[in-house]
Amino acid sequence: MRDSASEAARLHRAHGEPYDxxxxxxxxxxxxxxxxxxxxxLSVALLDSAPQPGGQYYRHPEPALGATRPEALHHDWSAFAxxxxxLDAGSVEQLARHHVWTVVRDDGGEDLWAVHAVTETDExxxxxxxxxxxxxxxxxxxYERHLPFPGWxxxxxxxxxxxxxxxKSGLVLPGSRVVVxxxxxxxxxxxxxxxxxxxxxxxxxxxxxxLAYARSPRTLLANPHKLLEGAAHGAALLRHRVRPLVRSAVxxxxxxxxxxxxxxxxxxxxxxxxxxxxxxxxxxxxxxxxGLVPQLELATGLGCATxxxxxxxxxxxLNALQGTSVPxxxxxxxxxGVGGAQLACAEGEMAGLAIAARLLGRPxxxxxxxxxxxxxxxxxxxxxADVMAHAHAPGEGWxxxxxxxxxxxxxxxxxxxxxxxxVDDYGARDARTVKLLTRAGMGWCQGRVCGTAVACLAAxxxxxxxxxxxxxxxxxxxxxxxxxxxxxxxxDAGTQHPRAEDGTPG
Numbered sequence: 001m002r003d004s005a006s007e008a009a010r011l012h013r014a015h016g017e018p019y020d021x022x023x024x025x026x027x028x029x030x031x032x033x034x035x036x037x038x039x040x041x042l043s044v045a046l047l048d049s050a051p052q053p054g055g056q057y058y059r060h061p062e063p064a065l066g067a068t069r070p071e072a073l074h075h076d077w078s079a080f081a082x083x084x085x086x087l088d089a090g091s092v093e094q095l096a097r098h099h100v101w102t103v104v105r106d107d108g109g110e111d112l113w114a115v116h117a118v119t120e121t122d123e124x125x126x127x128x129x130x131x132x133x134x135x136x137x138x139x140x141x142x143y144e145r146h147l148p149f150p151g152w153x154x155x156x157x158x159x160x161x162x163x164x165x166x167x168k169s170g171l172v173l174p175g176s177r178v179v180v181x182x183x184x185x186x187x188x189x190x191x192x193x194x195x196x197x198x199x200x201x202x203x204x205x206x207x208x209x210x211l212a213y214a215r216s217p218r219t220l221l222a223n224p225h226k227l228l229e230g231a232a233h234g235a236a237l238l239r240h241r242v243r244p245l246v247r248s249a250v251x252x253x254x255x256x257x258x259x260x261x262x263x264x265x266x267x268x269x270x271x272x273x274x275x276x277x278x279x280x281x282x283x284x285x286x287x288x289x290x291g292l293v294p295q296l297e298l299a300t301g302l303g304c305a306t307x308x309x310x311x312x313x314x315x316x317x318l319n320a321l322q323g324t325s326v327p328x329x330x331x332x333x334x335x336x337g338v339g340g341a342q343l344a345c346a347e348g349e350m351a352g353l354a355i356a357a358r359l360l361g362r363p364x365x366x367x368x369x370x371x372x373x374x375x376x377x378x379x380x381x382x383x384x385a386d387v388m389a390h391a392h393a394p395g396e397g398w399x400x401x402x403x404x405x406x407x408x409x410x411x412x413x414x415x416x417x418x419x420x421x422x423v424d425d426y427g428a429r430d431a432r433t434v435k436l437l438t439r440a441g442m443g444w445c446q447g448r449v450c451g452t453a454v455a456c457l458a459a460x461x462x463x464x465x466x467x468x469x470x471x472x473x474x475x476x477x478x479x480x481x482x483x484x485x486x487x488x489x490x491x492d493a494g495t496q497h498p499r500a501e502d503g504t505p506g
Contacts, residue, residue: 019045019093020359022115022133024100024298027055028341029333030139031083032348033355037137038090040356040365045131046087047098047117053087054080055141056161057341059168075189075229076341083345095119098129101476103298103329106132113328118480126477128484135355138299138316138324138331139348142292142338145313146449147182147394148408148416149401151253151262152288160190160289173199175285179262181205181250182289183392188233190287195240202281204237205264207271207290207398209246212391216383223384225342249273250288251401259286271395291392292338293452297473299335302326306467309337311389314467320375321354321366322347330355339385346377399456408457409450411443419457431455432468444475 019042023034026048034046046053052060058080087094098117106112115131144159151157158166158174160182166172177200180191191204213220220227237244245264251273252263266277294315296306305317305325315337322330332351333344350371357365365371402408404417422428422437431447431454434440440454441447447454 017043018106018112018132018134019043020133021045021135021137021355022047022113022131023137023139024048024103024115025055025139025141025333026050026053026094026096027057027139027141027333027344028080028083029141029335029344029348029351030055030137031080031087032345033137033139033330033332033352034092034348035083035086035090036349036352037356038092039086040352040360042356042359043093044091045093045095045115045133047095047100047115047131049097049099051096053084053094053096056165057344059165061169061171079341079345095129095131099474100298101472101474103136103302111328116484118476126480128480130484134328134359136329137322137348137351137355138329138335139333139344140295140298140331140335142294142334143448144289145291145293145394145452147290147398147401148406148450148453149249149251149253150403150406151255151259153407153410154253154255154259155257156255156259156285157253158285158287160186160287161292163285163287164190164193167193167197173197173285174287175259175283176200177202177283178285178287179203179205179250179264179281179283180287181207181262181264182291183207183394184289184291185230185388185392186289186292188230188237190289191242192233192236192240194287195242196236201237201240201242202283203243203245203264205248205250206244206246207249207267207394208392210391213387216387219380219383219387222380226384249398249401250286251278253286254280259284262286267395268397269395270397272397272400290394291389292334294334294336294338296335296467297470299324299329299331300467300469301471301473302329303469304329304331309389310386311393313338313389322351323354337382337385338389339381343378343381343385346374346381350374350378396456399453402457408453409438409440409443411445411450412439412441414438414440414450416457419454423458423460428458431458434458446470446475 021037021042021044023030023046034044038044098119100117102116104114106114113133113136117129118126119129144161163174178194180187191201195201247267248264250262251265254261261280261282264279265273293313306314307317309315316331316335318336322332324331330351332347353365402416406416408416418438422434428434
């Protein structure tokens with residue numbers, strides 16, 4: 001079946017025809033959407049920057065490591081295994097190692113989209129790729145929210161999700177004695193994973209608390225699997241004698257060549273450090289993260305409407321069929337608000353069904369019991385996601401952690417003092433003006449790491465403004481941009497450019 005499906009996909013490309021659907025992101029949401037749409041008869045291209053599907057959640061160990069049980073590091077591995085089996089058995093065209101940098105209307109017709117990506121050939125040369133499609137599904141996932149503090153640039157300080165990624169993909173630990181800090185349920189999972197893998201975890205430092213969950217008992221009772229998951233993490237921490245410290249934060253890291261200890265401070269409800277509460281905890285690594293931020297650069301570049309979530313980030317405004325405010329563009333998973341893998345799968349499946357119903361002219365696909373079940377599941381899980389976001393929303397007082405010497409923008413080495421000077425002495429009132437005055441956010445990460453901190457310091461609040469619209473979602477070499485401008489179109493004189501049109505690197 002796989003051979004015939006691959007042949008069908010090859011013939012589809014050879015005739016230069018657009019795909020019915022281009023899915024950007026091969027995490028749980030993208031996999032579910034791509035598989036369902038293909039099984040209903042659509043031609044589907046699935047683009048992802050990683051070499052294997054699964055996204056950040058189902059990250060795989062490197063093959064050279066010879067891991068025999070990768071499922072031991074994951075929850076709900078059976079759900080991923082089922083999606084992977086259906087993906088490999090179906091007709092989805094898998095375009096791995098493709099970094100999508102923009103999506104635009106295709107010149108060939110107002111009902112077509114052009115997905116532009118860059119990929120690397122076997123010789124190491126970067127080549128542009130253009131995938132044309134009638135519909136686009138954005139399943140772009142998240143990145144971590146970083147709130148800086150003195151010493152956070154020392155070797156040994158890693159993102160909480162980064163520590164988990166090191167363990168899942170490299171089977172390595174960031175240190176032997178690791179403090180886990182920040183805010184959000186990811187901390188419990190990270191601490192439990194590190195402790196189970198052999199690290200000593202002196203403390204899990206949570207800036208918020210967990211009592212806010214108790215204010216929504218109906219939502220908790222409607223999601224018993226979430227309670228069980230939290231209880232499992234709690235039991236693992238208890239078994240490894242890990243201390244949870246709530247309403248606390250790591251406000252300083254100590255060390256010369258790398259982390260040697262951290263200062264943990266008690267916080268008030270606005271996340272301001274309480275005087276006289278500092279304690280020093282010895283460690284050789286710190287895994288820190290203050291929640292997840294939906295990755296919206298492609299969506300905002302298209303003009304998709306956004307909304308502010310309860311934890312101060314922004315997510316896409318979506319209708320009941322996972323459609324954005326831009327016709328022909330759908331989204332699923334964390335782009336609509338951080339909610340976890342189960343919610344992402346439900347939304348991806350819903351999006352696949354909705355897109356197939358429209359393109360195939362089969363509205364009956366949306367009237368069955370499966371759709372009703374998906375809608376119920378989505379409402380239930382989205383309600384829990386909102387409770388979770390509200391419980392771990394950063395307080396405005398976190399900027400009190402920063403002294404003037406603290407680097408806020410690591411790439412350009414811009415300190416908190418420089419940002420405050422731009423605001424107090426030169427009248428900057430937004431992140432864009434601060435950027436022009438200090439170069440904060442102009443480095444390689446393009447503000448993904450420092451953007452929240454710079455925006456909060458500029459606005460004088462703990463919450464960033466709405467995301468900016470960007471023409472490019474990731475850094476792109478000028479040579480790739482020049483090659484895009486010079487590309488022949490697939491339908492010019494019946495010719496086809498094999499690299500720019502069909503997604504196949506030469």
